[in-house]
Amino acid sequence: MKSEGSAMPPGVDWVPVDTALDRLRGALHPVTGTETIATARAAARILAQDCIARRSNPPQPNSAVDGYGFGHAAISEGSQRLPLVDGRAAAGQPWPHPVPEGSAIRILTGATLPDGVDTVVLEENTTIDGAAVMFDGPVRHGSNTRKAGEDVAEGSPALPAGHKLRAPDLALLSALGISHVTVHRPLRVGVLSTGDEIIASPDLPALPHQIWDANRPMLLSLAAGWGYEPVDLGHAPDSDDAVRERLNDGARCADVILTSGGASAGDEDHVSALLKSHGTLSSWRIALKPGRPLVLAKWEGVPVFGLPGNPVAALVCSLVFARPALSLLAGAGWTVPRGFTVPAAFTKRKKAGRREYLRARLNAEGRAEVFPSEGSGRISGLSWADGLVELPDEAAEIGPDTSVRYIPYTSFGLV
C-alpha cells in the first residue's frame, strides 16, 4: 500500500501555522498612539479606554407603546373604566402632575411615566367612552413600560478598551451621553510591491513579459477595509537599493509594512535577502499551502510581512497572518476568524504535514464547493470565491458531505 507520507519537502524545519501564529502573537504589541474624537466620527476606530455610561438608558421609566397609563393598584379583573385626566404624556413632553389613583392618562411611546402611573394598556385594547378609557382586566403590573436603566445603568461599563466601533456602537455610546471617545490612532499600513516584471498600474502599457500589479491594490484595499490607513509605498524593481529605499520610506511613514514578491529564496528574491542581511528576520518556511515562503521581520523597528508574490498566497497569508497581527498592532487585540462547519461538495485527498486553504463558496444547498484549480497564480479564483475552506494539518480524506471548516471572506473582515 502506498504510504500517506508528508506533503512537505524534507530537510527543512517546517513551522506549523499555529506555531507561527503563536510566535507572532507573542512578539507583537500595540504600536499606535491615542487621540480623543467625536463619537459620531469614530466608526471603525478602536477604543483605547473603557467607555462608562454617563447616565442610564432609558434615563427614566417610560411607555413602550401608545395607550393609556394608570396605577396598577386600582384595577382588577373584568371590565375596567377609568376616568381620563385632561392631559397627555408624550415623548419629550412629560405630564408634570400626578395622575390620581383610579384615573388614567393618554400616553404615547417614549413618554416618561407621570407620577402615579406604573402600567400602560395598549391603545388597540381599549375603547374610549367620553372622558373615560375602558378595557378588560387583568393587566400585568408594569406592562408596556420600560424601567429606568433596564438597558444600561449609569456608571456601568458600556464598551471595553480594544473594541472596534461599528455603527450600532455609535448608537449605544450616543444614547449613554458619551460624546467623545479616546481611540487609537489608525494603524498606518505601508504596502510595497516588488518584482522586475511588475508594472505599477493598468493605466500604463505592459509588454508581454510584464504584468500589472495585482497585489498592491488588493492589499491597500484590505488595509482600508480593516479600518487602517493605507500607505502606498509603490512598486520597486528587483534591486537591493530600490527595495531598501522603499523600506526606509515605509519605516518613516508607516507602522507596519506589507511587501509582496521576492519572499522565497531565489536569485531575485531581494526582499528576503535584504531583510536577512539588515533587519531582524524570521524567515519561516510555513507548513501552509498556499503561502509557504512568508517572511516576518523588522526594518528599523517596523514589523514587515514579506508576503509571497503569487496573489492567492499573498491574500491567504494576509488573511491568516497579517489580519490578526495588524489587529494586535492597532490595539484591538488578536483576532481569530469565525468559521462554520459545513458539508463538502468536493473530493480531495490531503496529505499530512501542512495546513491548506482552498478558495471556496457555498452552493445552493449550503455545501462548500471549491475552485477547480489550486494554482496560486489563479487570481480569478479569488473573485469566484466567497471564502476559504481550511483543511487541517493532518491528513484528510474529503468526500461529498465530509464536514469541513468554511471561513467566509466576511469573517476575515473583507468588505
Ligand SMILES: Nc1nc2c(c(=O)[nH]1)N[C@H]1C(S)=C(S)[C@@H](COP(=O)(O)OP(=O)(O)OC[C@H]3O[C@@H](n4cnc5c(N)ncnc54)[C@H](O)[C@@H]3O)O[C@H]1N2
Ligand atoms: N525553488 C523554489 N521556488 C519557489 C518556491 C520554493 O519553495 N522553492 N516557492 C514557490 C511558492 S509556493 C511561491 S508562493 C512563490 C513565492 O515567491 P516570491 O514571494 O519570491 O514571489 P515572486 O517570485 O516574486 O513572485 C511569484 C509570482 O507572483 C507574481 N507576482 C509577484 N508580485 C505580483 C504582483 N504584485 N501582482 C501580481 N502578481 C505578482 C510573479 O510574477 C510570480 O509569477 O515562489 C515559488 N517558487
Ligand code: MOO
Ligand atoms: O505559497 Mo505558493 O503558495 O504555492 O503560491
